[in-house]
Amino acid sequence: MELALSLGEQPSKPFPKSSRSRDLGFCMAPAVENRVRFPWLTDNHGDGRGLDVNRLSLAVAEESEEGAVVSSPNSAVSSFQMDFGRIRNGSKRGKRDLKGAEAERASDDDDELNGSTRKKLRLSKEQSAFLEESFKEHNTLNPKQKLALAKQLNLRPRQVEVWFQNRRARTKLKQTEVDCEYLKRCCETLTEENKRLQKELQELRALKISQPFYMHSPTTTLTMCPSCERVATAKASAAGCQHQRLLLL
DNA sequence: TACGTCGACGACATTACGTCA
C-alpha cells in the first residue's frame, strides 16, 4: 500500500516560496493534490496572473458606487465605515507599512487611529462571496489585483491582503484535516493487515512445530498466493485460500 | 561576481472582536 501523503515531508514552510514569483497555486504533494482537487489550483490564465475582477459579478460594486455600502446583515453599522483603531506603534510591520507602496495601508489608516483598540469589522456576505470567487481564481494576489479588488469592494488593500492570507490559512487547515482523516484510515487498514499477517505467522509456526518432518521435507515449499498474498504450504493451502488450490490443480 | 541592505510578501502564531446558542 502506498501512502501518498506529504504531511511528514512538509517543511516548516509548507507553501514554498515559488509563490513569490506569482505563479499562484498551492504547493501540495502531488498525491494529495490528486486526491483533493481545488478548482483554483489550475491556472486558467496560463501565466498565473491577471485576475480579471471585471469578469466577476458587478452587483456589489454597483451597489457600492451608489453609496449604499453593503453592510453585514448582522451589523447595524456599515462594515466599511467602521473605525479601524489599530495599535501600530513601532512594530516591525508598522514600520514596513509606512514604506513604499505599502504606504497606502498606513495612509488610509492614519485618520482612523484615534481609538486605542482595533475595531474588527465583519465583511458583508456580498464582499465575502466576491472575495471567495476571486480566491477560486487565484489564491494569491499581485498588487494590481489587490488594488482592483479593494476598489471594487470598497475595502482597503490591506484588508483584501489579510483576507487572502487568512483564507489560505483556512484552506490549508482544511486540507490538513482531510489528510489526517486519510492517514487515520490508512493506519487502520495497515493495523488490520498487520494483525492478519501476525495471525498467519502464528499458524505457520504452529504448523512447523506440529509437523517438523513435513516442514523439512525437500518437496515442501512455501508459496505466496499472488491474488490474496497469503503464504501457505502446498498442503496447507488446501485448507487455505482458494487461489492456492487453483494453482495446485 | 560576491556581498550586504532594503522592501515586499507569504506563512504562521496569536490576539481580539462579533455573533450566537
Place this chain on the structure above:
DNA sequence: GTTGACGTAATGTCGTCGACG
C-alpha cells in the same frame, strides 16, 4: 443580561526572495 464557544479580521514576527548599490 451573561457567558463560553466559535469564526474570523487583524496584528506581530520571521524567513525568503529579488532588486540594487
